[in-house]
Amino acid sequence: RARTRLRYVSYQVGRTGAITPVANLDPVLISGTVVRRASLHNADFIAEKDLHEGDYVYVEKGGEIIPKIVGVDTDSRAIDGQRIVFTEVCPDCGSALVREQGEAAYYCPNAEGCPQQQKGRLEHYCGRKAADINIGPETIELLYSRDMIRTVADFYHLTEGQLLSLPGFKQRAATKLLDSIEASKARPYSAILFGLGIRFVGETVAKKLAGAHLSIDALAAATAEELIRTDEIGERIAASVLHFFSLPQNRQMIEQLRAVGIKLEGEATVAPTGDRLAGKTVVISGTFEHHSRDEYKAIVEANGGRMAGSVSSKTSFVLAGTDMGPSKREKAEKLGVQLMSEEEFLRLIEA
Numbered sequence: 001r002a003r004t005r006l007r008y009v010s011y012q013v014g015r016t017g018a019i020t021p022v023a024n025l026d027p028v029l030i031s032g033t034v035v036r037r038a039s040l041h042n043a044d045f046i047a048e049k050d051l052h053e054g055d056y057v058y059v060e061k062g063g064e065i066i067p068k069i070v071g072v073d074t075d076s077r078a079i080d081g082q083r084i085v086f087t088e089v090c091p092d093c094g095s096a097l098v099r100e101q102g103e104a105a106y107y108c109p110n111a112e113g114c115p116q117q118q119k120g121r122l123e124h125y126c127g128r129k130a131a132d133i134n135i136g137p138e139t140i141e142l143l144y145s146r147d148m149i150r151t152v153a154d155f156y157h158l159t160e161g162q163l164l165s166l167p168g169f170k171q172r173a174a175t176k177l178l179d180s181i182e183a184s185k186a187r188p189y190s191a192i193l194f195g196l197g198i199r200f201v202g203e204t205v206a207k208k209l210a211g212a213h214l215s216i217d218a219l220a221a222a223t224a225e226e227l228i229r230t231d232e233i234g235e236r237i238a239a240s241v242l243h244f245f246s247l248p249q250n251r252q253m254i255e256q257l258r259a260v261g262i263k264l265e266g267e268a269t270v271a272p273t274g275d276r277l278a279g280k281t282v283v284i285s286g287t288f289e290h291h292s293r294d295e296y297k298a299i300v301e302a303n304g305g306r307m308a309g310s311v312s313s314k315t316s317f318v319l320a321g322t323d324m325g326p327s328k329r330e331k332a333e334k335l336g337v338q339l340m341s342e343e344e345f346l347r348l349i350e351a
């Protein structure tokens with residue numbers, strides 16, 4: 001935690017259009033690194049702290065990468081400091097900002113035409129947990145600035161000639177990028193769904209939705225009531241999903257992804273039946289990539305196993321996905337119960 005002077009406030013546009021205010025500071029050393037910029041949370045925070053330009057502020061560097069402003073030293077405020085008024089327009093495209101009821105953030109409503117939002121969506125789609133395309137923001141910026149990409153579907157029409165025309169792009173880099181784009185066609189449906197960047201649909205929610213609605217067509221056809229029936233999906237997420245599929249440009253993009261062979265449906269649930277799990281008691285915890293939790297329950301039972309809700313000395317093994325509950329993990333480790341990964345489990349069943 002350190003005290004420094006706030007020089008001015010700038011604004012960033014995220015891929016969903018959310019506007020983040022950023023404090024630009026006199027450089028200050030915090031736990032070994034020089035901090036020049038810090039998060040200002042949202043408009044309410046700025047109003048509540050009555051921030052002025054030139055104010056001395058307290059900066060904190062927690063576990064997050066971006067330091068945060070946590071307080072203002074109003075006693076040492078200069079008399080001539082200008083009060084900070086939150087911007088009313090998008091810093092990138094100039095659209096008037098909107099604020100939805102019950103939300104802290106202001107949004108740029110120009111989802112289709114705002115360059116920062118478009119580039120943000122392209123970057124998000126390429127993320128490791130999404131389509132996993134090995135490309136940096138600088139290359140995306142280059143491709144975007146030359147009108148070679150606008151939506152994520154455009155990645156699949158890039159040619160070697162186009163890439164080689166970029167400054168500093170050699171044959172090896174072009175081949176590597178095209179291979180990586182091609183490899184993204186093998187990514188599971190849930191990862192692609194996450195990559196589409198639907199607001200409020202993070203990695204875990206994408207897996208839940210993909211598990212409950214086994215293709216993107218089924219998801220697009222789902223009503224609000226059907227969406228809310230999905231485990232952990234509330235009204236806010238349901239409304240966002242409905243809105244996404246209601247936009248013609250998104251439907252068009254999905255058709256373009258389908259045409260180039262992107263996976264838009266989950267793997268059919270093949271529940272091999274047998275007695276491989278006879279006499280075994282299984283606990284399932286976390287989220288999974290290949291099948292939903294309900295499907296795994298069905299697979300366990302179809303193979304003679306018994307499901308249990310909590311870990312005990314009678315548990316044979318835990319089928320452990322990502323984000324497994326820490327208390328379950330601790331208990332399993334204490335009792336010496338085996339944690340089996342999704343892949344190990346599928347190998348055991350399908351062997």
Ligand SMILES: [Zn+2]
Nearest residue numbers: 090093108114
């Ligand atoms: Zn904008």
